[in-house]
Amino acid sequence: MKNAIKIKLIAIIGIVAIVGFAMAGCGNPSGGGGGGSGSIGDSVNLQNQTVSYGSLSGAKLTAAKTRTNFGYVYDWDNDVTVALTTLITGTPRVQINDGKLAIELDEPKSEKLETLTDVIPAGGASIIPADTKAFQAEEFFTSDGNYSVYLRKSDTEFAVLIYADRNGTVTGSSPAGDGWTNIWPSCSFTKGWNFALLKHNEVSKTTTITVTTTLPRGYTWTVAEY
Numbered sequence: 001m002k003n004a005i006k007i008k009l010i011a012i013i014g015i016v017a018i019v020g021f022a023m024a025g026c027g028n029p030s031g032g033g034g035g036g037s038g039s040i041g042d043s044v045n046l047q048n049q050t051v052s053y054g055s056l057s058g059a060k061l062t063a064a065k066t067r068t069n070f071g072y073v074y075d076w077d078n079d080v081t082v083a084l085t086t087l088i089t090g091t092p093r094v095q096i097n098d099g100k101l102a103i104e105l106d107e108p109k110s111e112k113l114e115t116l117t118d119v120i121p122a123g124g125a126s127i128i129p130a131d132t133k134a135f136q137a138e139e140f141f142t143s144d145g146n147y148s149v150y151l152r153k154s155d156t157e158f159a160v161l162i163y164a165d166r167n168g169t170v171t172g173s174s175p176a177g178d179g180w181t182n183i184w185p186s187c188s189f190t191k192g193w194n195f196a197l198l199k200h201n202e203v204s205k206t207t208t209i210t211v212t213t214t215l216p217r218g219y220t221w222t223v224a225e226y
Helices: 002-010 058-064
Strands: 037-040 044-052 074-075 080-083 093-099 100-105 126-128 134-135 147-152 158-165 166-179 181-191 194-200 206-212 220-225
Touching: 037 194, 058 220
Parallel strands: 044 220, 181 206
Antiparallel strands: 037 044, 044 100, 074 080, 093 100, 126 166, 134 158, 147 158, 147 220, 158 194, 166 181, 194 206
């Protein structure tokens, strides 16, 4: 089982990655993250994004740089990677060449969308419309699951790609497991892809979620080894 980033992006934040999505107009920092160029909306088209290899060095760094295809996500329940081609329409691509990352994603397949009210615990935040559906992509993996690339600012701040199938609003807070609470400012979300910004507070055990429709400033695409 992969643990390092799962602890940060899944276990600690609970359902944050699937419900803290696409909240445009929340006064979030934006612009400049990752370098390169591109856009997100109905589709994701990010090109020439600068990649960091974090703390990898020596033989581990050399090995990591040989991996180019990150076109998979991880199914944590079944401990296997799943190809984006089975989840996303069109020809999805997440690839690193010469230290530069390209991400190309169209809309998720309709049967892969999840209704948000199915995953929010009792007493959770208010989502309107209640039947809004979404798809999350918190990090991208190699086929063997040994390497991933994800967007981070620090050990407690991350960004994940979220797709919503309609416009709406989300407000309030809800329990996220292990004593953690997810907090959403009163924000609107828009149909399409967005970046949800997750900020963990280890002292208060809260995760605050805001979202931007452009690359967030100060975040870096980072490769990790499992």
